[in-house]
Amino acid sequence: xxxxxxxxxxxxxxxxxxxxxxxxxxxxxxxxxxxxxxxxxxxxxxxxxxxxxxxxxxxxxxxxxxxxxxxxxxxxxxxxxxxxxxxxxxxxxxxxxxxxxxxxxxxxxxxxxxxxxxxxxxx
Numbered sequence: 001x002x003x004x005x006x007x008x009x010x011x012x013x014x015x016x017x018x019x020x021x022x023x024x025x026x027x028x029x030x031x032x033x034x035x036x037x038x039x040x041x042x043x044x045x046x047x048x049x050x051x052x053x054x055x056x057x058x059x060x061x062x063x064x065x066x067x068x069x070x071x072x073x074x075x076x077x078x079x080x081x082x083x084x085x086x087x088x089x090x091x092x093x094x095x096x097x098x099x100x101x102x103x104x105x106x107x108x109x110x111x112x113x114x115x116x117x118x119x120x121x122x123x
Contacts, residue, residue, distance in 0.1 A: 001026050002112040004113060005022065005023045012121055019080055020096075030074040033102060035096070091119060095116045096113075
């Protein structure tokens, strides 16, 4: 069984930065792709970014490209989401997720999910 625990969320002013972390346990971490998704109130969960097991492949949604960076440390079983130039529209609960195989943008293909961490960006 895999457990994913997100941390690092909080309240930040527009233009600020945050770093989210997702700690994984229970599997050989480097074998799996990791993704970050977010869900704002009243909206569907949306893809943010993903990274392959070896970090040789990443993907970003257009809304965060150039502002957010995903990275991972397989020795520590942690994936990070570095968020810069935050905007009020980035406000959401951020979830990390794990999937077997290559990176993918569709949430339904991810096998395990964390409980999420709230990010609030004030204007």
